[in-house]
Amino acid sequence: MRDSILTIEHVSKSYTGHKALSDVSLSVPRGAVYGLLGPNGAGKTTLIRIINRITLADEGRVLLDGKPLTASDVFHIGYMPEERGLYKKMRVGEQAIFFARLKGLERREAEKRLKAWFERLGIADWWGRNVEDLSKGMAQKVQFIATVVHEPKLLIFDEPFSGFDPINANMLKEEILGLRDRGATIIFSTHNMASVEEICDHITLINKSQNILSGSVEEIRRRAGGNIFEVVYNADDDKLHTATANIATLLNESEGVVGGYRRVKMHIEDEGNLREVITRLNEQCALRSLSEVMPSMNDIFIRAVNGTL
Amino acid sequence: MKNTWLIIMREFGERVRKKSFIITTLLMPIFMIGMMIAPTLMMLYSKGEQKQIVVLDRSGQAIAERLMPAAETTFIIEERMSKGEACRIFNEESGIFGILYLGRDVEQRDSVQLITNASSSMMLEESIASQISAIIEHDKLASYNIENIEQILAEVETNIELSTYLNDGTGVEESMESTSSSINYILGLVLGMMLYMIIILYGQMVLTSVVEEKASRVIDVLVTSCTPLQIMMGKILGIALVAITQIAIWAILIIGASNFLMPTLFSVEVVATNDMMMQSLMGTLGNTGYLASLFLYLLLFIIGGFLLYASLYAAAGSAVDSVMDGQQFNTVIMMPIILSLIAMMSVFNDPNSPLAFWASMIPLTSPIVMIARIPCGIALWEIIVSLVVLYASFVFTTWAASKIYRVGIFMHGKRPTWHDLWVWFRMK
Numbered sequence: 001m002r003d004s005i006l007t008i009e010h011v012s013k014s015y016t017g018h019k020a021l022s023d024v025s026l027s028v029p030r031g032a033v034y035g036l037l038g039p040n041g042a043g044k045t046t047l048i049r050i051i052n053r054i055t056l057a058d059e060g061r062v063l064l065d066g067k068p069l070t071a072s073d074v075f076h077i078g079y080m081p082e083e084r085g086l087y088k089k090m091r092v093g094e095q096a097i098f099f100a101r102l103k104g105l106e107r108r109e110a111e112k113r114l115k116a117w118f119e120r121l122g123i124a125d126w127w128g129r130n131v132e133d134l135s136k137g138m139a140q141k142v143q144f145i146a147t148v149v150h151e152p153k154l155l156i157f158d159e160p161f162s163g164f165d166p167i168n169a170n171m172l173k174e175e176i177l178g179l180r181d182r183g184a185t186i187i188f189s190t191h192n193m194a195s196v197e198e199i200c201d202h203i204t205l206i207n208k209s210q211n212i213l214s215g216s217v218e219e220i221r222r223r224a225g226g227n228i229f230e231v232v233y234n235a236d237d238d239k240l241h242t243a244t245a246n247i248a249t250l251l252n253e254s255e256g257v258v259g260g261y262r263r264v265k266m267h268i269e270d271e272g273n274l275r276e277v278i279t280r281l282n283e284q285c286a287l288r289s290l291s292e293v294m295p296s297m298n299d300i301f302i303r304a305v306n307g308t309l
Numbered sequence: 310m311k312n313t314w315l316i317i318m319r320e321f322g323e324r325v326r327k328k329s330f331i332i333t334t335l336l337m338p339i340f341m342i343g344m345m346i347a348p349t350l351m352m353l354y355s356k357g358e359q360k361q362i363v364v365l366d367r368s369g370q371a372i373a374e375r376l377m378p379a380a381e382t383t384f385i386i387e388e389r390m391s392k393g394e395a396c397r398i399f400n401e402e403s404g405i406f407g408i409l410y411l412g413r414d415v416e417q418r419d420s421v422q423l424i425t426n427a428s429s430s431m432m433l434e435e436s437i438a439s440q441i442s443a444i445i446e447h448d449k450l451a452s453y454n455i456e457n458i459e460q461i462l463a464e465v466e467t468n469i470e471l472s473t474y475l476n477d478g479t480g481v482e483e484s485m486e487s488t489s490s491s492i493n494y495i496l497g498l499v500l501g502m503m504l505y506m507i508i509i510l511y512g513q514m515v516l517t518s519v520v521e522e523k524a525s526r527v528i529d530v531l532v533t534s535c536t537p538l539q540i541m542m543g544k545i546l547g548i549a550l551v552a553i554t555q556i557a558i559w560a561i562l563i564i565g566a567s568n569f570l571m572p573t574l575f576s577v578e579v580v581a582t583n584d585m586m587m588q589s590l591m592g593t594l595g596n597t598g599y600l601a602s603l604f605l606y607l608l609l610f611i612i613g614g615f616l617l618y619a620s621l622y623a624a625a626g627s628a629v630d631s632v633m634d635g636q637q638f639n640t641v642i643m644m645p646i647i648l649s650l651i652a653m654m655s656v657f658n659d660p661n662s663p664l665a666f667w668a669s670m671i672p673l674t675s676p677i678v679m680i681a682r683i684p685c686g687i688a689l690w691e692i693i694v695s696l697v698v699l700y701a702s703f704v705f706t707t708w709a710a711s712k713i714y715r716v717g718i719f720m721h722g723k724r725p726t727w728h729d730l731w732v733w734f735r736m737k
Contacts, residue, residue, distance in 0.1 A: 016732055054532045079533045085526030090323060098319050102312050102534035146530070 005030040005154060005185045006051065011060035013046055020046040023060070024211045026204045028154075028187060033180055035200035035217075036189040039305060043209045044189045045082075048156055051187075052079050064154070075104040080147040082158035082189075086131045086139055093118075093127040096146050103150040110149065117145040121171070137168050144172065148179060155179060158189045173199060193298040203297075205304050213304050217297070224303070225294045229274075232263050235285035240264065243280040247273040261288055312535045313543045320518070320547025325554060334555050338562040360406035360433070362423075363387050363399050368411045375444050379436050384409070392424075401426045409437065415445065493684040494657050500607055501653045501681035508614050508646060508676070511552045512622045515545060516635055519626030519714075528718045537715035541627075542707070545619040552615060553608075560604070606683050606692065613699040614676030617706055618642065624710035627717030628725045628733075637724075645673035653681045660685035669695055672702035709734065 004027040013021045021043045028034045038044050049055045051062060053069060062069045064076065087095055093114070100110035118124040121141045126134060134142065140163055148155060160176070161169045177199060180186055188200060196203060196217070203220065205213035213220065228251065233240065237254060244250065244266060254264035268274045281287040295303075324330055360382045366373035373386045385405075387395060392410055399405040407429065412420025421441060423429060450458055522528045522544075531540050625638035652668035659665065660682050669679035669691070679687075679695045716733035717725070725733075 016736070052533045074534055077533065079530075081526060081529040083526035083529060085522075085528065085530050087323075087522075087527055088525060090319075098315065099530065099534075101315055102531070143530075 003030055004028055005065060006187075007063040007066070008047070008051075009061050009063065011047070011050060011057045011062065013043075013050065013055065013058050019209050021050075021057075021206075022209045024206065024209075025060075026211055026214050028185060029202060030185055031180060031183065032202045033176070033186045033188065033200050035196045035203035036187055036206065037191060037193075037196065037203055037301060038206035039191065042206045044206055045158070047206065048079070048158065048187075048189055051156065052077060075150065076152050077154045077156065078103075078147040078150065078152040079156045080143055080158060080160060082162070084140060084143045084163075086142060088130070088132040090131055091127075092123075092129055092131055092134065092142055095131060096142060096149070099146040100149045103152075105150050113149050114145060117149060121145065121175075136163055137165060140164060141168070144175070148175075148184075152184065154185050154187070156187045156189070159192070160188065160190075161192065161195055191301075193296065193301055196297045205301065207305050213300075220300060221294045221297070224300045225292065227268050227274075228265060228293045228295070229268055229290055230263065230265050230293050231281060231290050232257065232261050232288045233281060233285040234261050234288065239284050240281075243284045244277060247280075248277050265293060313539045313546075316531075316535065316540060316543025317547040317550065320544055321550045321554075324548070324551045330551070330555070334558050335562075338559055341559075341563060359383060361385055361404070362407050362409050363395060363405055364409045364411070365390060365392060365395055366411045367413055368415050369413070370415075370445075370448060372411055372415065372441060372444050376437075376440055379433075379440075382406070382433060382436075396424060399426075411441075415441065493660075493686075496603070496684040497653075497656060497681035500603070500684070501650070501677050503607070504611055504614055504677050504680050505646065505650060507552055507556070507611055508618050509643075511548055511615055512618045512642070513639075514548055514551075515619045516622040516626040516639065517632055518544060518548070519623050519718075520629060520632050520635060523627060523718050524630060532718070537718060538711045541620070541623050541711055541714050545616060545623060545707075548619065549612060549615055552611070556608075556611070603684065607680060609696055610676040610680045610699070613696065613703060616703045617672060617676070617699065618646070620703070620707040620710035624713040624717070624730075627714040628720070628730060630721060630724075634724050646677070649674040649677035652678045656681045656685070660687070666691070670698060672699050675699050712736075 006028040008024060008026050011021055011024045012019070024043070024047065036044050036047065046055070050057050051069075053071065053074060064073050090098075093111075096114045096118075097107060097110050100114060101107060105113070115124070115127070118127060121144075123138055123141055126138060126142075131139060131142070144160075147157075155176075157176070160172060164172060173195075176186060188196070190196060200217055202216050203214070204211055215223075235243075240250075240254060240262075247268070249267040251265040251267055254262045257263050266277075268277055278287070278290060281290070361384075362382055363385050364373040364376065365387055373384065376384045378384060390398070392408070395408050399408055403426075405426065407423055407425030407427075410422040410424065412422075415421050421438075423434065423437065450462070455461065519541075522531070528540070535543070621642050622639075625635050625642060628638065629635045649668065652664060652674055655662060655668075656665045656678060665678065665682060668674045669682055675695050676699060679692065683692065712734045713730055716736055717730075720733075
């Protein structure tokens with residue numbers, strides 16, 4: 001296991017009347033793209049705020065590179081909140097410089113790096129314009145640049161793709177992966193499961209203030225995907241039912257697919273049963289294919305939240 | 310510390326470059342100078358129209374002949390016409406302003422009449438009445454047949470000037486400060502109103518700005534680099550700097566204008582009046598040291614008063630989602646400010662009344678009331694105590710406000726109640 005850049009140990013936080021986080025622990029491997037998942041109101045934002053030292057935890061501690069977080073650590077963290085915020089009446093370039101300087105860059109250095117980023121994302125012409133003249137997508141790019149310009153080793157993106165068209169979302173994805181390749185660790189907070197499957201290698205799922213699932217995406221999918229198979233065959237339903245009786249559980253109504261074949265998902269408990277199913281299907285149902293199904297992150301998310309994983 | 314400075318400079322830089330700032334900064338002195346020279350200009354332009362008054366003198370005392378044409382009026386003596394006839398002939402179309410009718414016994418009621426075609430002015434009426442009174446008085450005195458009556462009258466005429474000083478206890482008259490109640494009154498009023506305007510104007514600016522930052526979610530980005538206290542203080546100090554800059558520009562423009570423009574604009578007759586008030590006003594404005602000390606106090610109380618209220622405005626702004634929602638808190642913040650204005654009025658009756666004293670010590674009312682009292686000559690210790698209390702309570706309100714601010718900036722949706730604010734305040 002790679003060493004972890006960020007470790008959260010038994011963190012709890014309550015606001016008057018409700019518990020936002022209770023005893024949450026997790027560790028983010030260095031160089032990972034780490035998904036922080038959970039339904040709305042689960043406590044993700046609170047956790048991110050604690051990592052950013054915006055609020056302090058009631059209990060537990062947060063370690064960055066093995067050391068408790070201090071005020072100057074914010075210079076090593078870049079955070080793009082879900083609700084993007086820029087001063088509307090301020091010029092784009094000056095505003096970016098302002099945010100970069102707040103993160104500890106000198107004016108000259110900030111300007112140099114920002115201009116390069118603006119060039120790269122194709123918004124260099126907008127340097128001297130007011131933010132209110134920008135389209136939403138362009139403002140998002142400015143925000144993204146302001147988040148990464150001080151080259152932090154830990155980047156936190158809250159719903160980074162919301163509001164981007166597919167082309168720009170893809171560009172953003174490439175940029176984020178590029179940052180990871182150059183050594184940054186990235187934390188994603190999202191409930192867009194498709195993006196999790198695409199780019200996250202580790203996740204933590206928070207529900208009702210607790211960490212209910214943590215680990216690498218592959219492992220979790222394999223674990224959750226236990227013994228579900230998709231079968232394509234050519235027979236009527238009665239034959240299928242007799243063939244699978246007592247040794248497999250059908251998970252859905254079979255449906256027709258192209259070429260006269262039918263398809264169904266089933267749950268098969270152990271190896272012996274699996275072989276038996278294959279034999280019977282082969283004999284009675286003109287089996288064409290049988291393959292293990294990995295559950296989508298979306299399924300896992302819903303099952304985990306409903307407690308049926 | 311560096312980040313607070315960055316926030317101050319952003320707040321300041323953005324604001325002073327705004328068109329609205331440049332326009333108000335330049336227009337305000339023009340407006341104020343306009344107010345100052347308007348009376349002179351009005352006098353100049355209203356002079357053109359001469360009023361002609363026809364006099365029908367039935368008194369038999371030759372009063373009509375002795376009426377002197379005043380600045381705007383000339384008199385035409387009409388000997389034979391009856392009153393009714395004159396009214397018909399000298400109507401509106403005749404261009405005559407009106408008819409002055411002097412009855413047989415002018416001291417009788419209703420025997421001196423001014424019948425005008427248009428409404429007359431108080432000044433005109435007073436000047437005619439006083440001229441006639443003076444003529445009658447003169448005639449009466451003459452009827453006593455006293456020798457050299459003119460000379461005696463000239464010698465008898467007296468005009469007493471009351472010089473007022475403030476006792477400084479040294480017994481040395483030269484060191485005592487000369488005072489003038491009317492000038493103090495005006496100066497106090499002007500200073501108090503200035504402070505009032507600045508606190509309201511710039512305090513509102515803090516509220517609006519905090520709300521905007523919260524509504525646009527810029528605050529969510531800022532808090533990753535700065536503490537809420539840094540952000541709040543940066544904003545308040547940045548706006549304070551804008552206020553100081555604006556006042557300084559106004560001061561320079563107004564002083565410059567009054568030095569170079571005033572002498573040419575003020576006609577000689579206005580400056581040369583024997584009016585006591587005008588003279589002492591000139592004296593006060595000519596006393597640079599006194600003006601400088603006033604300006605220093607003004608600055609100290611403006612900064613203290615602004616900072617005190619600005620933190621309250623910031624807390625109110627952090628709690629709401631829109632400027633409109635901020636009104637409920639705004640109203641409450643305004644109350645002590647309005648109270649100060651009422652207390653300030655009592656200062657002019659008696660600058661040392663218990664009300665005036667305590668109102669200038671209690672921090673929420675002290676800036677406005679104290680600055681109004683200062684021109685009346687207040688013991689230095691009172692000013693110092695008032696300032697110390699003011700600045701100490703600024704530290705307190707800022708601390709209290711920041712406790713609400715740090716929670717409020719993340720609260721969206723429902724408009725908070727007073728109870729909510731109290732809960733936020735007590736949060737760890």
